[in-house]
Amino acid sequence: MNILHIDSAITGEDSVSRKLTAEIVSRLRAANPGAGVTYRDLNTGVPAIDTDWFKAVRLAPANPTAEQQALVATSDAYLREVQDADVLVIGSPVYNFTITAQLKNWLDQIARAGISFRYTEAGPEGLLKGKRAIIVYSAAGTPMGSEMDFASGYLRFMLGFLGITDVEFVAADRLAYDREAGLARAHAAMDRLAA
Template identity: 75%
Template sequence: MNILHIDSAITGDASVSRLLTAEIVAKLKAGRRDATVTYRDLAEGVPAIDNDWFHAVRQSPETPTADQQALIDVSDRFLAEVKDADVLVIGLPIYNFTLTAQLKNWFDQIARAGISFRYTAEGPEGLMKGKRAIVAYAAAGTPIGSELDFASGYIRHMLGFIGITDVEFVPADGLAFDRDAGLARARTALDKIAA
């Protein structure tokens, strides 16, 4: 089993989503000698897509310049990690009611027509099928699934868009009001997730 472990919180050791992703990965690895983990810390930076990225990556020039090739290589690396994974463990800290900019940038980098999805007469089809995603949702005051939560639905949609429809959430919300209770709820959800 190949695990892609993704964190995006900017709060370092104080991050609940980082704590939870580590616990999820440990549970998945327990008793599995074949498990491998690729770790990606998006807080270290994920380039936002822009006009240069569009011309390099989306338009795929036959002879890209060195700068264009560098942009293509970054996107290709992110995509290769997803392709190689059986399970994605994603930390989803909530800032201002939504996901981090770095996590949004990561989705922009991997949503590529003809590689992670394709357009068909029936609509878009995800090409990263057969994978599982476990998302550690951590929020100070945004309850998961509430009208204030603009992140969990987006994550589920984007993963489904690229073909990953087996998506589970480990939610730790209400942390600003009762951190211990929020963590207890998350760990109860984690206990129910099959390794």
């Protein structure tokens, strides 16, 4: 088993999502001795896609410049980590009712037509099939699944668009109102996860 462990919180050691993703990865490794883990901390910076990225990655010039080659290499590295993973454990704290900018940038980097998805006569088809995603949803005041939650539905849809349809959530929400209850719900959800 290959595990891709992704964190995106900006709050460092105080991050609830970071603590919970680490615990999930620990449980997966305990149940699957020999599992490999690739760790990616998106808070260290994920380049946003822009016109230069589009010209380098999407248009794929025959003779790319050194700068274009670097942009392609970065995007390829993110995508390769996902392609190589059997399980993705993604920390997704909610900031301003949605996912972090870093996590959105990462999704933009790996959404590559012809590589991670393609358009067919029947509609779009995700090409990253056969993977499982466990998402830690942490929020101070945004209940998961509520009308103000623009994070969980987007993540489920976007991963499904890329072919990852086995998506489970561990929610530590409403932490500003009752932190202990929110953490207890998250740990109960972790206990229900199949290792």
